[in-house]
Amino acid sequence: MRFDLLNKSRRGEAGGALCSAAAIAVAMMLGSAPLAQAADWSVAAVPSVLQTKALTEADGDADADDPSVFIHPTDPARSLIVAAAKKGGILVYGLDGQVVQALDVADGGRINNVDVLYGFPLADGSPADLVVASDRGLDIIRVYRIDGDAAAPLTEITDPAGPRAFPSRNTADGSAVEDNPVDDQNTVYGLTTWHDKAGGNAWVVGTQRHQPTVGIFKLEARDGGVVAAVLDHAFSAPTEHAGQSLWQENDDNPLLDFSPQFEGVVVDRTTGMIYAGQEDVGIWAVPVTGGEPVLGYETRGSAESSFHNPDSVIARDVEGLTIYYAADGTRYLLASSQGGAHGDKLKPDAPYHDSFVAFSLDAGLTPLGSFHVAATGDRDAAQESDGSDVISVGLPGFENGVFIAQDGYAGDLNNLDGELASTGFKFVDWAEIAKSFTPPLAVTPTGWDPRQ
Numbered sequence: 513m514r515f516d517l518l519n520k521s522r523r524g525e526a527g528g529a530l531c532s533a534a535a536i537a538v539a540m541m542l543g544s545a546p547l548a549q550a551a552d553w554s555v556a557a558v559p560s561v562l563q564t565k566a567l568t569e570a571d572g573d574a575d576a577d578d579p580s581v582f583i584h585p586t587d588p589a590r591s592l593i594v595a596a597a598k599k600g601g602i603l604v605y606g607l608d609g610q611v612v613q614a615l616d617v618a619d620g621g622r623i624n625n626v627d628v629l630y631g632f633p634l635a636d637g638s639p640a641d642l643v644v645a646s647d648r649g650l651d652i653i654r655v656y657r658i659d660g661d662a663a664a665p666l667t668e669i670t671d672p673a674g675p676r677a678f679p680s681r682n683t684a685d686g687s688a689v690e691d692n693p694v695d696d697q698n699t700v701y702g703l704t705t706w707h708d709k710a711g712g713n714a715w716v717v718g719t720q721r722h723q724p725t726v727g728i729f730k731l732e733a734r735d736g737g738v739v740a741a742v743l744d745h746a747f748s749a750p751t752e753h754a755g756q757s758l759w760q761e762n763d764d765n766p767l768l769d770f771s772p773q774f775e776g777v778v779v780d781r782t783t784g785m786i787y788a789g790q791e792d793v794g795i796w797a798v799p800v801t802g803g804e805p806v807l808g809y810e811t812r813g814s815a816e817s818s819f820h821n822p823d824s825v826i827a828r829d830v831e832g833l834t835i836y837y838a839a840d841g842t843r844y845l846l847a848s849s850q851g852g853a854h855g856d857k858l859k860p861d862a863p864y865h866d867s868f869v870a871f872s873l874d875a876g877l878t879p880l881g882s883f884h885v886a887a888t889g890d891r892d893a894a895q896e897s898d899g900s901d902v903i904s905v906g907l908p909g910f911e912n913g914v915f916i917a918q919d920g921y922a923g924d925l926n927n928l929d930g931e932l933a934s935t936g937f938k939f940v941d942w943a944e945i946a947k948s949f950t951p952p953l954a955v956t957p958t959g960w961d962p963r964q
Contacts, residue, residue: 553825553864553882554863554881554882555863555864555867555882555883555884556881556882556883556884556948556949557883557884557886557948558883558884558885558886558940558944558945558948559885559886559888559891559940559944560885560886560888560891560894560938560939560940561909561910561939561940561941562608562609562891562909562938562939563609563891563892563919563922563936563937563938563939564576564605564609564611564936564937565609565611565936566922566923566934566935566936567597567600567922567934567935567936568933568934569933571597571600572599572600572601572616573598573599573600574597574598574599574600574601574603575597575598575599575600575935576595576596576597576603576918576919576922576935576936576937577595577596577597577598577623577624577625577898577899577918577935578595578596578624578625578626578703578832578898578899578900578901578918579593579594579595579596579626579899579900579901579916579917579918579937580593580594580595580626580627580628580643580901581593581594581628581901581903581914581916582594582628582641582643582658582660582665583903583905583907583962583963584660585641585660585963587660588905588906588907588908589607589907589908590660590661591607591660591907592604592605592606592607592612592658592660592665593605593606593607593901593916593937594626594628594643594658594666595626595937596623596624596625596626596645596646596899597614597623598622598623598624598648599617599621599622599649600614600616600623601614601615601616601617601621601623602614602615602617602623602626602643602645602656602666603615604665604666605937607907607908607909607910608909609937609939612665613664613665613666615656615666615668617647617649617650617654618650620649620650620694621647621649621650622647622648622649622650623645623646623647623648623654624645624646624647624648624700624701624702624703625645625646625701625702625703625704625775625899626643626644626645626646626703627643627644627645627703627704627705628641628642628643628644628658628705629641629642629643629644629705629706629707629714629731630642630707630962630963631707631709631963632707632714632731632733632739633733634733634737634739635733635734635735635736635737636737640657640669641657641658641659641660642655642656642657642658642669642705642731642739643655643656643658643666644656644703644705644716644731644741645703646677646700646701646702646703646718647699647700648697648699648700648701648721649694649697649699650694650699651676651677651678651679651694651699651700652670652674652676652677652700653670653674653677653700653703653716653718653729653741654668654670655668655669655670655731655738655739655740655741656668656669656670657669669737669738669739670738670739670740671732671734671738671739671740672738673740674740674741674742675740675742675743676694677699677700677718677720677727677729677741677743678692678698678699678700678718678720678723678725678727679692680692681696681698681720681722681723682723682724682725682748682751684751684759686751696722697721697722698720698721698722698723699720699721700718700719700720700721700727701718701719701720701721701773701774701775702718702719702774702775702776702777702788702789703716703717703718703719703777704716704717704777704778704779704786704833705717705779706779706781706784706800708784708800711784711801713730714730714731715728715729715730715731715744715779715800716728716729716730716731716741717729717777717779717786717788717800718741718777719773719774719775719777719788720773720774721773721775722771722772722773723772723773724748724749724750724751724758724772724773724774724790725746725747725748725749725774726746726747726749726774726777726786726788726798727743727745727746728743728744728745728746728747728786728800728802729741729742729743729744730742730744745802747798747805749772749774749790749793749796749805750772751772753792753793753813753819754813754818754819755818755819756770756813756814756817756818756819757770758770758771758772758792758793759772765816767814767815767816767817768814768816768817770792770814770817771791771792772790772792773790773791774788774789774790774791775789775791775829775831775898776788776789776791776830776831776832776833776847776848776899777789777833778833778834778835778845779800780835780843780873781835781837781962782837782841782843784799784800784801785797785798785799785800786798786799786800786805787808787833787835787845788805788833789829789830789831789833789847790830791811791828791829791830791831792811792813792814792819792828792829793807793810793811793813793819793828794807794808794809794810794811794824794826794830795807795808795809795826795830795833795845795847795877796808797877808876808877809824809826809871809877809879810824810826811824811826811827811828811829811830811849812824812825812826812827812828812861812864813828814828825849825864825867825869825879825882826847826849826864826869827849827850827851827861827864827865827867828850828851829850829851830847830848830849830850831847831848831849831850831897831898831899832846832847832848832897832898832899832900832917832918833845833846833847833848834846834900834901834902835873835902836870836902836904836913836942836953836954837904837960837962838904838954838956838960839904839956839958839959839960840954840956840959841874842872842874842954842956843872843873843874844870844871844872844873844880844953844954845870845871845873845877846868846869846870846871846900846902846915847868847869847871848868848897848898848899848900848917849864849865849866849867849868849869849882850865850866850896850897850898851864851865851866851896863884864882866884866893866894866895866896866897867882867883867884868882868883868884868885868897868900868917869881869882870882870883870945870949870953880949880953881948881949881950883945883948883949885897885917885919885938885940891938892919892921892922892923892924893919893924894917894918894919894938895919895920895921895924896920896921897917897918897919897920898918898920899917899918900915900916900917900918901915901916902914902915902916902942903962904942904956904957904960905957905958905960905961905962906957906958910939910941910942911957912941912942912943912946912955912957913941913942913943913955913956913957914939914940914941914942915939915940915942915945916937916938916939916940917937917938917940918935918936918937919935919936919937919938920935921934921935922934922935922936923936942955943955
């Protein structure tokens with residue numbers, strides 16, 4: 513398996529050597545960790561502590577998707593959760609789960625993913641904490657300044673003269689075409705950020721909906737206090753896996769319906785390694801500065817295609833990715849094993865759907881165990897989860913750190929008792945997750961600073 517490097521000319525004659533060296537480095541890092549034996553795999557039930565009010569069409573057609581935690585620089589109690597709400601724009605929550613601010617987007621806008629980036633230098637030299645968001649509806653990367661002391665914390669500072677994220681697209685025959693109307697929604701989709709202060713760059717990694725493409729952008733500070741995301745380089749993944757065309761569509765049978773797209777993506781802040789989830793295929797790894805990604809872990813695939821991997825513990829789709837950073841340097845990659853579409857009443861690969869898998873990043877992508885956010889009291893389970901975020905820092909009400917997951921079926925206490933058009937977020941005590949593993953995962957609520 514390999515990625516094709518796009519825009520090689522921007523990287524100069526050393527591009528080929530860079531790709532080869534990076535591919536070797538990634539392969540060595542991932543090692544040859546075996547797949548877990550699914551027959552022996554269990555999924556622990558972990559309760560949530562808090563849930564947000566369910567969003568429905570009545571809330572301005574808001575639809576919860578991807579959360580990101582903002583740590584206040586001086587007062588942990590004023591930390592915030594910034595969340596994508598698609599046509600509902602961006603919602604900012606307090607640690608009590610109540611909405612602090614709601615930001616609309618322009619007509620046609622649709623916020624899909626968000627991420628927090630600390631200490632970005634604006635054109636006048638002043639540092640700013642930012643929220644970066646993918647606007648799938650208009651194919652732009654939006655930037656907001658965040659002030660944790662303000663009554664309305666977010667202020668948009670996107671340069672209106674900034675470029676589209678993905679002005680071109682791929683076709684099923686493998687060719688790239690410039691004709692990419694925004695209405696077709698082959699637009700910016702998944703998103704993450706990394707401020708590489710040592711290297712002097714603020715990176716944005718954005719995936720392209722319906723496409724096998726991952727774009728790596730640089731944030732540019734421009735006069736007037738505005739910021740733009742400009743494409744630096746991009747990668748295109750294979751569109752066939754184990755003999756299965758990922759362009760194949762089937763409206764009648766979800767097990768024969770495929771897409772080459774990525775959504776979930778995260779950058780390891782300690783190494784600069786991108787982990788990107790190609791939904792039907794698995795998790796790829798590549799340095800943010802360029803190279804050939806390596807497929808580190810496959811999904812279970814589809815039982816009715818040539819790609820079926822019964823030893824995997826991730827049911828397609830693989831969705832939200834986030835990393836837990838312990839104070840001693842231990843890192844866990846958490847991946848949403850979403851499974852089949854609940855609206856079609858398709859629940860393949862129980863118990864792997866609606867779960868989250870934890871991987872060790874200290875020994876390649878080694879799966880350590882799984883959990884699901886279970887129903888408890890008047891709080892329903894987290895189902896068909898898209899985006900998630902985890903923070904190891906202790907916060908008021910979450911002294912052990914917190915895991916926040918989107919719930920695609922908010923209010924469904926009976927687990928798929930009819931299709932619900934409501935979504936929300938679940939807050940989970942990290943210690944509850946950690947102790948559900950054998951041996952337990954690390955819990956280090958002090959000693960790691962996300963601003964560094």
